[in-house]
Amino acid sequence: MPLLESPAYTDADIPDYPQSTPQPLKIIHVGAGASGLIFAHKAERGLKNFELICYEKNDSIGGTWYENVYPGCACDIPAHTYTLPFEPNPEWSGYYSYSDEIQQYFLKFAKKYGVEKYVKLNTAVESATWDESESIWKVALKRKDGTTFVDSCNVLVNGSGVVNKWKWPTIEGLHDFQGVLAHSAAWDRSIDWAGKTVAVIGTGSSSIQMVPKFAETGKHVSVFMRNQTYIGPQFGSNVSNKEADPDAMEPHAAGKHQYTEKEKQRFRDDPDYHLRYRKAVERSVVSGFKMFYRGSETNIAAKKLMQDSMSQRLGDRDDLKKRFIPEWSPGCRRLTPGEGYLEALCEPNVTCVFSDIVKITPTGLVTADNVERNVDILVCATGFHIGYQPHFRVTGTGGQVMQDQKQPNVYASICVPGFPNYFVVNGPRGNWGQGCVMPSHEVHTEYIVQCCQKMQQDDVKSMVPREDVTTQLNLYMDAWHRKHSVWAEDCRSWYKDNEPNGRVWIWPGSLFHHLKFMKRPRFEHYELTYKDPSNIFAFLGNGLTITEEKFAGTEDMPIPYIRKDEDEIWDIE
Numbered sequence: 001m002p003l004l005e006s007p008a009y010t011d012a013d014i015p016d017y018p019q020s021t022p023q024p025l026k027i028i029h030v031g032a033g034a035s036g037l038i039f040a041h042k043a044e045r046g047l048k049n050f051e052l053i054c055y056e057k058n059d060s061i062g063g064t065w066y067e068n069v070y071p072g073c074a075c076d077i078p079a080h081t082y083t084l085p086f087e088p089n090p091e092w093s094g095y096y097s098y099s100d101e102i103q104q105y106f107l108k109f110a111k112k113y114g115v116e117k118y119v120k121l122n123t124a125v126e127s128a129t130w131d132e133s134e135s136i137w138k139v140a141l142k143r144k145d146g147t148t149f150v151d152s153c154n155v156l157v158n159g160s161g162v163v164n165k166w167k168w169p170t171i172e173g174l175h176d177f178q179g180v181l182a183h184s185a186a187w188d189r190s191i192d193w194a195g196k197t198v199a200v201i202g203t204g205s206s207s208i209q210m211v212p213k214f215a216e217t218g219k220h221v222s223v224f225m226r227n228q229t230y231i232g233p234q235f236g237s238n239v240s241n242k243e244a245d246p247d248a249m250e251p252h253a254a255g256k257h258q259y260t261e262k263e264k265q266r267f268r269d270d271p272d273y274h275l276r277y278r279k280a281v282e283r284s285v286v287s288g289f290k291m292f293y294r295g296s297e298t299n300i301a302a303k304k305l306m307q308d309s310m311s312q313r314l315g316d317r318d319d320l321k322k323r324f325i326p327e328w329s330p331g332c333r334r335l336t337p338g339e340g341y342l343e344a345l346c347e348p349n350v351t352c353v354f355s356d357i358v359k360i361t362p363t364g365l366v367t368a369d370n371v372e373r374n375v376d377i378l379v380c381a382t383g384f385h386i387g388y389q390p391h392f393r394v395t396g397t398g399g400q401v402m403q404d405q406k407q408p409n410v411y412a413s414i415c416v417p418g419f420p421n422y423f424v425v426n427g428p429r430g431n432w433g434q435g436c437v438m439p440s441h442e443v444h445t446e447y448i449v450q451c452c453q454k455m456q457q458d459d460v461k462s463m464v465p466r467e468d469v470t471t472q473l474n475l476y477m478d479a480w481h482r483k484h485s486v487w488a489e490d491c492r493s494w495y496k497d498n499e500p501n502g503r504v505w506i507w508p509g510s511l512f513h514h515l516k517f518m519k520r521p522r523f524e525h526y527e528l529t530y531k532d533p534s535n536i537f538a539f540l541g542n543g544l545t546i547t548e549e550k551f552a553g554t555e556d557m558p559i560p561y562i563r564k565d566e567d568e569i570w571d572i573e
């Protein structure tokens, strides 16, 4: 292309601000669980000239850890791993932390970094519509008092949680039950099961944590199990903390390990030691990824080890061994360490029921073998409507509605073709298969902040992932799962939206693999629309940089490119 001879731009096309001066950007984040809090913190660190509101339907921040308070509710990833990677907590009371303690950790985090100011509680997002003429999202909201209003933003971040909308099972007569009917994710703390008969439906992670608690004091517990699952070993049961306190529990205690005051003091006083310990625990969690390669040596060995270990823990209960130990590989359904679960199933006051529930009566449950069991308390540990599609209506370009898509069409678990300036934290195909979600939540929020910086600094009005790139990426992911992964095996799990032969909705690779890909956006995978498509270099501005304007005429002017050695990273604001 020849250079134009006549001037294409006038003086008015050359802005008076320094290069890449951040232009105003308004962001709405849906939810104030871990995602909302981390995003607010990262936005404050990484963005200037922005406005952020995190709309939260509940009357508190915390998300999962505010809502889930069923008996025994805890993370089943070691506490020092279920921690924000940049925000260690020497105070964890035990190897696994219970729900209330995790909620306190997030409340403390929010206070420490002052991110509560971004949160608007008791306000649910009902729908979001992309206004093409203005390139903004119009977001419809409803307050708890029933009033509604509309807000708008340039960027919409969906951090409403993958396991947030809990579901009742579809069983005839469920709501005719006259005893106490409860769901694990909406637990009423006043329920007292001591001396009562309890039925628990489900064998997912929630049920696995509750059953030992009911078995301790309940008169009788019936567990309705229509599926098998692995109860895995305790992660990190080889990591000793004896250096901090010779009286610390043996590493193989893992799940039973309560940190002594001396251990916690060492974590507090010696951040380097604490960091080493945290890394050792994390290493024990993440270094086993090879077991998720179907048919690999590690996969076969892990399968045998876990089947043998379950068999041993189930003692002489051949009935349970036959019905409950899976044929498919460990990890196909989410692997849960399940402290005390198998032991509880063998208790004399616990009955495992494998026959399907056909109906619920006012007093109990009837199974396909025509047995009726009357119970005082009916607990549904039946999981969630998985958030593979947002639970609020999202309308993108050309009036397309995200929920009308047969399946989610997501680029790298973070954004969606046809829905500009929309991001989701750890969405479909995110990091849900290995380890803890905190590192990936951190990296996702940083990714979104980088996209916001790009928009603000390069005068980009909107960005949307390319459809062709997204299709190719998803086909690659499908092929990877077909070739390698245990998740594609014949089990039912929410990783496949509960379809045994369904598409696998988790990342095709390890946590490390996920973090490496998500560490920086590949803008070549996006279509960018500039604010002024006929003057896309307007951001070059007045010929100066912010650094020069900030330090003009002072002795403090940094000279970032003159440095001690080549490895020193430098940038110019």
Ligand SMILES: Cc1cc2nc3c(=O)[nH]c(=O)nc-3n(C[C@H](O)[C@H](O)[C@H](O)COP(=O)(O)OP(=O)(O)OC[C@H]3O[C@@H](n4cnc5c(N)ncnc54)[C@H](O)[C@@H]3O)c2cc1C
Pocket: 030, 031, 032, 033, 034, 035, 036, 055, 056, 057, 058, 061, 062, 063, 064, 065, 068, 073, 074, 075, 076, 077, 082, 123, 124, 125, 126, 159, 160, 161, 162, 163, 164, 206, 391, 392, 425, 435, 436, 437, 438
């Ligand atoms: C019982 C339980 C135990 C778990 N244990 C582990 C574990 O050990 N390790 C692990 O890695 N992960 C675990 N998880 C997954 C857990 O959800 C994540 O670790 C993490 O807490 C997710 O944070 P989030 O902010 O993305 O979502 P959430 O914590 O679900 O927060 C989403 C927030 O969005 C709000 N919201 C939803 N819809 C709307 C709307 N329309 N408008 C406004 N607000 C809305 C919700 O009220 C909620 O506060 C567990 C989940 C459960 C349920």
Ligand SMILES: NC(=O)c1ccc[n+]([C@@H]2O[C@H](COP(=O)([O-])OP(=O)(O)OC[C@H]3O[C@@H](n4cnc5c(N)ncnc54)[C@H](OP(=O)(O)O)[C@@H]3O)[C@@H](O)[C@H]2O)c1
Pocket: 074, 075, 076, 077, 163, 169, 170, 171, 184, 201, 202, 203, 204, 205, 206, 207, 209, 224, 226, 227, 334, 357, 381, 382, 383, 384, 492, 494, 498
């Ligand atoms: N500590 C933790 O880390 C922890 C604890 C709890 C939850 N979580 C997270 O939340 C996710 C969901 O766990 P969850 O246990 O709440 O749910 P889940 O894993 O989806 O398990 C739901 C259970 O309910 C059963 N079920 C559903 N409908 C039924 C019906 N009509 N009749 C009989 N059984 C029925 C399911 O059976 P089928 O298997 O046959 O479908 C399954 O066993 C976990 O995978 C995890 O990511 C984590």
